[in-house]
Amino acid sequence: MYSGAMDTRERLIESTMELLWERGYVATSPKAIQRRAQAGQGSMYHHFTGKHDLALEAIRRSAEQVCAVAESYFTASGSAYERISAYLTRERDVLRGCRIGRLTQDPDIMADPELRRPLDETFGWMRKRLTETIACGQEQNEFDSDFDPGEIAAAIAATVQGGYVLSKAAGSEGPFNDTIRGMLRLLGSLKT
Amino acid sequence: MYSGAMDTRERLIESTMELLWERGYVATSPKAIQRRAQAGQGSMYHHFTGKHDLALEAIRRSAEQVCAVAESYFTASGSAYERISAYLTRERDVLRGCRIGRLTQDPDIMADPELRRPLDETFGWMRKRLTETIACGQEQNEFDSDFDPGEIAAAIAATVQGGYVLSKAAGSEGPFNDTIRGMLRLLGSLKT
DNA sequence: GTCTATAATCGGATAGAC
DNA sequence: GTCTATCCGATTATAGAC
Numbered sequence: 374m375y376s377g378a379m380d381t382r383e384r385l386i387e388s389t390m391e392l393l394w395e396r397g398y399v400a401t402s403p404k405a406i407q408r409r410a411q412a413g414q415g416s417m418y419h420h421f422t423g424k425h426d427l428a429l430e431a432i433r434r435s436a437e438q439v440c441a442v443a444e445s446y447f448t449a450s451g452s453a454y455e456r457i458s459a460y461l462t463r464e465r466d467v468l469r470g471c472r473i474g475r476l477t478q479d480p481d482i483m484a485d486p487e488l489r490r491p492l493d494e495t496f497g498w499m500r501k502r503l504t505e506t507i508a509c510g511q512e513q514n515e516f517d518s519d520f521d522p523g524e525i526a527a528a529i530a531a532t533v534q535g536g537y538v539l540s541k542a543a544g545s546e547g548p549f550n551d552t553i554r555g556m557l558r559l560l561g562s563l564k565t
Numbered sequence: 566m567y568s569g570a571m572d573t574r575e576r577l578i579e580s581t582m583e584l585l586w587e588r589g590y591v592a593t594s595p596k597a598i599q600r601r602a603q604a605g606q607g608s609m610y611h612h613f614t615g616k617h618d619l620a621l622e623a624i625r626r627s628a629e630q631v632c633a634v635a636e637s638y639f640t641a642s643g644s645a646y647e648r649i650s651a652y653l654t655r656e657r658d659v660l661r662g663c664r665i666g667r668l669t670q671d672p673d674i675m676a677d678p679e680l681r682r683p684l685d686e687t688f689g690w691m692r693k694r695l696t697e698t699i700a701c702g703q704e705q706n707e708f709d710s711d712f713d714p715g716e717i718a719a720a721i722a723a724t725v726q727g728g729y730v731l732s733k734a735a736g737s738e739g740p741f742n743d744t745i746r747g748m749l750r751l752l753g754s755l756k757t
Numbered sequence: 758g759t760c761t762a763t764a765a766t767c768g769g770a771t772a773g774a775c
Numbered sequence: 776g777t778c779t780a781t782c783c784g785a786t787t788a789t790a791g792a793c
Contacts, residue, residue, distance in 0.1 A: 396672040399592045415759045477733040478670035480588040492734040520750045528747030534730040535723025541669040542684040555720030559751035607777045
């Protein structure tokens, strides 16, 4: 039963999710997590074996969140192009970037198969769902049939991740928005 | 006059460039730099005021390198599509990713305007050169004229950066290659 | 479950000898 | 220019009291 206030374990997980998003794994210390969660050392080491264990839980949850948001667009009504377009143009906190994508640049995460696995699964899933959506558009003669939907799906997923990179470098949302507009124009040219 | 062996200052810079590429800024310690450069503490602090100073020099040099490589493709002979295609399909160490792009995920770099500036300049320059190349293709009637070359340029630059992200997450070069093939197919559809 | 104490190691640098 | 000694705070825990 939900008691209203978040319990300590939950606050630790959510604080870790935030810090991993903002700073990544190596740059996030247990102390910083405890401060944000308003929890003491003892609490953290009672609920989790250590930083690694807590981060694993936080990463898994972030991965689920990313997929759940995307899925809500892919399963919406409308043509394939419309669904992809709605996903690409959805409101985002552009300068924060992708909770999962940013972790691919963290050396300690890449060196640990357990921590990297949710990243692999997230983008594997994302490409699969985009591929299915595009293939669906091809079957319905919405799109030409002379291209590989998996390759276009990869380009779409990459565009989002790369758009974040360009925007972060610039310190502005402009490049991300340009990137998305460019990709939508390109996708439009695949229509029959 | 060039004496054959690299001097200590140079070894420090190149070691830092490598470590920033492999691990980023926060995860790279002065000690690790010294070990790789085969230089002592004293040497490092003689040639540079500290980690920040050394990293700034290393980042600037990496940025120049990235631009120099790209420029060699953009100024080559051939149609606009051919030049962009050659750039996109050039040999790369995919799983290492982009020396500059990866730094956009480093909290200490993003928090320091001096360290972030070369990132901004690199991608600003990259988008500008891609835009010029595409606009050139439009003027020559190689491409349609009904799209914004700056937006397509952003999508191309983002595709490369995002392709690295997908490949790192997967631990395989496959996603990057799919991404590039997808983008080339999309660019092909802009041809007249 | 949470608290405080303790600790080994690392990070990033300074100082002064040579 | 390079070396060694030294410093102080942060990191990532463990131990045991409450």
